[in-house]
Amino acid sequence: MPTITTTDDVKLHFTESGSPDGRPVVLIAGFKAAATSWVYQRKALAGAGYRVIAFDRRGHGESETPDAGHTMQRHGADVHDLLEGLDLHDAVLVGGSMGGNAIWSMTSQFGTARVGAIVIVDQTPKMLNTDDWPYGFYDYDASTSESMFATGVPDTGRATARSKGVVRIGRLVRAMDVRRTGLSISFTPGELALLDDHARQDWRAAVAAVDVPVLFVAGRESEFWPSDHAPAAAALNPLASSVIIEKDGHAANIEQPAKFNAALLEFLAASAR
Numbered sequence: 001m002p003t004i005t006t007t008d009d010v011k012l013h014f015t016e017s018g019s020p021d022g023r024p025v026v027l028i029a030g031f032k033a034a035a036t037s038w039v040y041q042r043k044a045l046a047g048a049g050y051r052v053i054a055f056d057r058r059g060h061g062e063s064e065t066p067d068a069g070h071t072m073q074r075h076g077a078d079v080h081d082l083l084e085g086l087d088l089h090d091a092v093l094v095g096g097s098m099g100g101n102a103i104w105s106m107t108s109q110f111g112t113a114r115v116g117a118i119v120i121v122d123q124t125p126k127m128l129n130t131d132d133w134p135y136g137f138y139d140y141d142a143s144t145s146e147s148m149f150a151t152g153v154p155d156t157g158r159a160t161a162r163s164k165g166v167v168r169i170g171r172l173v174r175a176m177d178v179r180r181t182g183l184s185i186s187f188t189p190g191e192l193a194l195l196d197d198h199a200r201q202d203w204r205a206a207v208a209a210v211d212v213p214v215l216f217v218a219g220r221e222s223e224f225w226p227s228d229h230a231p232a233a234a235a236l237n238p239l240a241s242s243v244i245i246e247k248d249g250h251a252a253n254i255e256q257p258a259k260f261n262a263a264l265l266e267f268l269a270a271s272a273r
Helices: 035-047 072-085 098-110 161-175 189-200 204-209 229-234 257-271
Strands: 003-005 011-018 024-028 051-055 091-096 115-121 214-219 240-245
Touching (some): 011 035, 035 051, 035 091, 035 257, 091 257, 098 115, 098 189, 214 229, 214 257
Parallel strands (some): 115 214
Antiparallel strands (some): 003 011
């Protein structure tokens, strides 16, 4: 089982596939999701000649769960440790949900020297709704900021299982490997601490600062925020663009993998140096 060890001595598990000499694409999953959730992307990327690396963030999948480091700052440092540990250059970082904001944490701390492009999958750079940013988590504002994520991720009542249909739900079950691992609906203290820290961040300045191409992907039927977060985030940086996938939810890469993969591969080709 391949691992890298972080600067605070935590072992992070990762998998590799595709061409060892191809451009590296690093897949970073979201909250409570493992590297296996990229099942629909790994084959497509490998088939296109990329070196595909999917890793489990600390406290996720097969990586270690330490007592400390359950912050977005540390998760960003972990991404940097992976890039350095594998000596990756011109890497494409693809982050789903919270994994996307771990990328902004990394670039804000360490820059983009090893990064060639960034893809953010259905993640707003600012969770808190304010007058200048109405694209945050539904109903999360100053009046609910202390209670919204106190016990986990609240149900927004949007994009129900029935509305998704059997095919999309089946893809989610497979990608999350629910039959083998189950999917805990409880939250550890470390997970709650990470979720709270994630919800309080504002990464708009980090988005504006990066000097590499960025693609923001949104699911039109995202459970968590308006899909307009993607074009709004892209407007922060002249190197950024966005795409909204119809009949797609928060897990945009899972529910509509063919459409997502087409957008991803087109962006990767355009961003090649």
